[in-house]
Amino acid sequence: MAENKIFAGPRVRRIRNAQGLTQTAMAEALSISPSYLNLIERNQRPLTVQLLLKLASVYKLDLDELRGETSDNIAELRAMFSDPLLSGELPGDQELIEVAEAAPNVASGILKLYRAYREQSSRLKDLSGLLAEEGHVTALSGARLPVDEVRDVFETRPNYFEDIEIAAEAFHATLAPSDDLGGTLKEWLRKTHGMSVRILPVHVMPDLRRRFDRHSMRLFLSERLSLQDQLREIAMEAAQIAFHEALAKELDRLSLSTGEARRIARFELARYAALALMMPYGAFLSAAQRLKYDLSALAARFRVSFEQAASRLISLQRPGAATVPFFLMEIDSAGNRLRLSGAQGFPKARFGGSCPKLNVYSAFAQPGQVLAERADIFGGGGFLVVSRTVEGPQAGFGERVRRTAMLVGCDASHQAETVYGESPLTTVAAGTACRLCERQGCLARAEPPVTRPLGLDEMVTGFSAFDFQ
Template identity: 35%
Template sequence: MTPQRKLFLGARLKRLRRDRGLNQSQMADQLGISGSYLNHLERNQRPVTAGILLRLAEAFDVDVKAFASESADSTGAGQLTEVFSDPILADLGVSRHELLELADNAPGVAEGIARLYTALRELQRQPADAGTGGADPRVLITPETWVRDYIQAQRNHLPELEEGAETLGGALSHPLSLAEPLRQRLKEAWGVEVRVVDPEFLEDASQHFDQQRRILMISSLLRPENRQFAIAYQLALLEFAPIIARMLESARPPDPGSRRLLHMSFANYAASAILMPYGKFLRAAEEHRYAIDRLCSQFGSNVEQIAHRLTTLGRSGAKGVPFFMLRVDPAGNISKRYAGESFPFSHFGGTCPRWHLHTAFQTPGQTIRQLIETPDAQRFFTISRTIERPIRPDLRDDALLAIGLGCDVKHAHRIAYADGLDLTNTPATPVGPACAICPRLQCPYRATAPAGRILAVEENRKTISPYPFVPS
């Protein structure tokens, strides 16, 4: 929250009120203010004061920082900046101040712009002769994109699933492994038998639930921690079916594919919460100072499962370090992108080649730490390391992926990997978002020309950066 900037949060106040099923008079009573004052706040005719934020926290258990931050909405000024940096819009010269006002005052419009831009990018990826066949243009927003954005709008924390999963996970605790208690719960509560079968039996699946025979079949190619997760996933589908159904109705996915993928994402989240119950996991994370291998040993989970769980610790009054996480393959394709708070990279493009996430493939199994700094002078502490794919049907295929985990540098003292690093004086590596929108002038790693900028290329002079441009 920037002290110099007045907070006009009318759209967020109105959405909070409607989410709680209140009219203006009822909400005003709970906040101890007049209905006319609340009306002024919702219409952005008055700024939200610190006192009002504190009353919101007390009356509605609102996270003040999250509520007042620029990224509180699913589409913020940073994401809109990417959209308006595209060559088809860059000549408009829309300022960040205008984009910030749009994100604050008309979040629905901002979300609509982001969806249209996403659809345009997906259309550009289609073969030239494919067309849409007159289909609903929403199909151009892929299910993966829609689900990712929806989960991110919840700040990657789903309290509806946490409480039940924490109770169930606590009841199934076991000193050696959760796999056996999970199996017993499936058998005794739901009449489901678990079998490990040859991969040829499942063809292209890693697990399959035969509803008729009440048998969960798991591929023998899966490692023990992935088999355990497979059982927890099936248990979550059964145990939390009513909760997940309500969450799906509330989310209103735009098409059947997005609905099914979101259903799986909810079940994956619940499975993780069963294996790593919130309170127990947060205490262990703080005790071991977020040392991933220690947490892997304690919870019988792999590096990726632990890293993903670390991004979900957003419970009001009991928060962990707000990590962001990416997973990439050797070609640089991003297959996972999660953030518990701020996220310093592009929403639509790839990542900066100067981030050591990409060099992790050169030192498999090692944890690489790095301080990075974004163009707006924000500093982040990050760690990167390789992981192995959960299943590899063909041994000739590359088994490695890489994950990057990071947080604002102000939290780094809580993390074991930062020990011995001078967080104040150590130079940070300058990074940026995707090259097409990165404002850094002298970057030898730039892969594409910046959108909407005038190139400063001269035939008699070669610069370090392959695409020099005229600064704004």
């Protein structure tokens, strides 16, 4: 019977290099000559079945290591070379297969470099769009990342998902939890799906907030999470099981273009579903109206964090049972905007959110304090803005605390409906962004407006770093 022959020279060479062996040493162990091994590594001689078994026996190898795992690399390389920049370089897939087979580490390195190139292109496109919005014309362009597509969708649409809300209320009613929703959810997971929840110490799970082990059916949570965040993780797991169909329907309605974008959006919808389960729509709406949207009181009433209560508040837009259309922005101490969302979409055009005079940027100097004021936006109207810092996972000794700041706002016409409008508020004159704001004499101005020439006068200067006519 003819022997089955396998040409796998590059993989044999990788195994030898991984073992730190010379060709002579490996050939001796395999009972073949060094010259024969050299021919094998150059794909000029095949690996017979007998030699394949000898390799597996001597070096304790899984035969899959010799079969190769290059299909993923080939698919990614094919996608890379479909880029208009490279589309004319290859006549077919054979060269891709040869590269992936002969040098998989090189192929992986090329793919990492291409991903970095695409990310930089995306950032340049973002910069191009920003400059164009502020009056500059640029020729920069590039592909957007899946996360940018998801952010655009969630920032511009109302933060309300009807199917998830209905499913969450129905599921909450069947659970009939008392004061311990977390305990009720754990019991439901155990009884219906044989799933247990364990809290792991930092040294066991130092870099993860959660991990689900499908083999043992255990959900592991980090002890660094607050009790409220642990509850959200448990609620997310239950929501993805209990109303999977509702999540799938809402995900399909977003019409995202890639699988990666869908995975990111599915996670965001699961977070939304968890909050809907922790704070059922009807009960939360009723409490919010009675408490006049006092976020601290709402957090205490539902045993959630300030951040969770704020995130839930901007979703109260059910037809026939809507409330004040709040919006939300979260930033870090460097001013990076991490999240924008709103009951009717985030009002970028009217509110912006980039003005350093807003109290969300001052919140870091007063951690844990709720700051409320009226912001009169140049050309955009007035807004009630409420800001507070929120803490991330518990930091260990020597680690920097993760602290962000959240701003919850609404049109100033609703100010009297809230607890924050019961006493006189400080009014701050702000703008959407320095490049678009023509407010004169602003001490916080960081850039000149694109609509006005600079007023360069050797005899007279104002307090602003950029005086203009």
